[in-house]
Amino acid sequence: MSSMVAGRFSAEDVYNNLNLGLIMLDKDFNILLWNEWMVRHSHVPAESALNSNFIALFNQQLAPGFLRALSNTISYGLPAMLSSALHRSPLPLYHVYVPNDGEAPARMVQSVVMTPIPAPDGSRSCLIQISDSSNSVKREKILLSHSEALKRQVVTDGLTGVNNRRFFDENFTLALQQSMRNDSPLSLFMIDIDFFKQYNDHYGHVAGDRVLKRVAETLKGQLKSPTDVFARYGGEEFILLVGGMDKREAKTFAEQLRESVHALEEPHDKSLVNRCMTISVGVCTRSPQEEADGRNLLATADAALYRAKLGGRNKVVATD
Numbered sequence: 001m002s003s004m005v006a007g008r009f010s011a012e013d014v015y016n017n018l019n020l021g022l023i024m025l026d027k028d029f030n031i032l033l034w035n036e037w038m039v040r041h042s043h044v045p046a047e048s049a050l051n052s053n054f055i056a057l058f059n060q061q062l063a064p065g066f067l068r069a070l071s072n073t074i075s076y077g078l079p080a081m082l083s084s085a086l087h088r089s090p091l092p093l094y095h096v097y098v099p100n101d102g103e104a105p106a107r108m109v110q111s112v113v114m115t116p117i118p119a120p121d122g123s124r125s126c127l128i129q130i131s132d133s134s135n136s137v138k139r140e141k142i143l144l145s146h147s148e149a150l151k152r153q154v155v156t157d158g159l160t161g162v163n164n165r166r167f168f169d170e171n172f173t174l175a176l177q178q179s180m181r182n183d184s185p186l187s188l189f190m191i192d193i194d195f196f197k198q199y200n201d202h203y204g205h206v207a208g209d210r211v212l213k214r215v216a217e218t219l220k221g222q223l224k225s226p227t228d229v230f231a232r233y234g235g236e237e238f239i240l241l242v243g244g245m246d247k248r249e250a251k252t253f254a255e256q257l258r259e260s261v262h263a264l265e266e267p268h269d270k271s272l273v274n275r276c277m278t279i280s281v282g283v284c285t286r287s288p289q290e291e292a293d294g295r296n297l298l299a300t301a302d303a304a305l306y307r308a309k310l311g312g313r314n315k316v317v318a319t320d
């Protein structure tokens with residue numbers, strides 16, 4: 001073996017300095033090779049490991065998937081790769097650090113490669129390489145949480161923190177399909193702040209932003225189910241989809257939304273209908289018998305909102 005390494009180093013120098021665990025087993029699972037990395041991470045010294053039986057050494061601590069792969073490699077010459085995604089920690093190996101008081105040392109996350117090697121006597125040995133995948137698993141977790149945060153950001157309105165129009169559009173068709181499948185009504189609420197231009201002009205844009213946030217939070221606070229689809233639809237307009245309410249219930253709920261904003265008593269000296277901030281709501285309910293036409297539902301709710309505005313604002317108009 002040492003003839004493979006030129007110069008002053010032996011093969012032993014090389015495999016003992018690898019940042020990788022190396023184990024060689026004969027056909028009866030006796031340990032022929034146990035490098036320094038294995039000593040450090042298994043806490044089993046080479047003197048105890050070499051020539052002892054690998055299975056007996058680790059007693060019950062080996063993962064069943066690892067044992068199956070090992071036996072296939074030795075019996076049938078099948079190479080194997082155990083990724084840390086499926087086999088997180090097949091061997092009882094640990095990081096070289098002292099855990100805090102009372103903290104049990106955590107098993108290292110590992111990737112394992114098994115290679116069959118023909119022995120001179122015609123039998124088959126197995127070379128096992130083990131690498132520490134803890135860092136790549138940590139990296140994957142960080143990437144996953146970043147990508148989830150990004151996904152969330154894409155569907156969140158930057159100012160108010162509620163869902164944005166994109167979120168609504170993505171969920172509208174799904175909600176329609178679900179209401180058809182469940183044979184249940186679906187109500188669409190279009191909600192618009194009254195005289196918001198005048199508010200901005202009088203109190204300034206920063207105050208306008210603050211009120212938008214307050215109204216968004218208040219409306220969101222009225223929702224009853226996590227399946228309700230609520231979003232800022234644009235500017236000072238919000239949209240809401242609620243399933244399972246008939247027309248009368250939807251109108252009552254729209255009144256509740258309107259009242260919740262009125263109850264904030266947010267001063268609005270330039271409103272022509274009230275001394276505080278108000279909203280108008282247009283609502284339309286698709287009964288289970290009607291065809292599920294999203295565009296039609298939107299247009300109908302929008303027309304109802306228009307009538308609420310024309311009718312004096314701080315009002316709910318529901319379609320019959």
Ligand SMILES: Nc1nc2c(ncn2[C@@H]2O[C@H](COP(=O)(O)OP(=O)(O)OP(=O)(O)O)[C@@H](O)[C@H]2O)c(=O)[nH]1
Nearest residue numbers: 192193194195196197198200205208209235236309
């Ligand atoms: N502060 C602030 N203002 C916004 C934002 N988005 C839209 N607006 C303002 O909202 C106002 C909407 O004005 P209009 O569409 O005329 O509606 P309105 O004044 O509420 O009148 P009605 O809806 O008819 O009662 C505009 O002045 C926009 O500049 C925002 O993110 N922040």
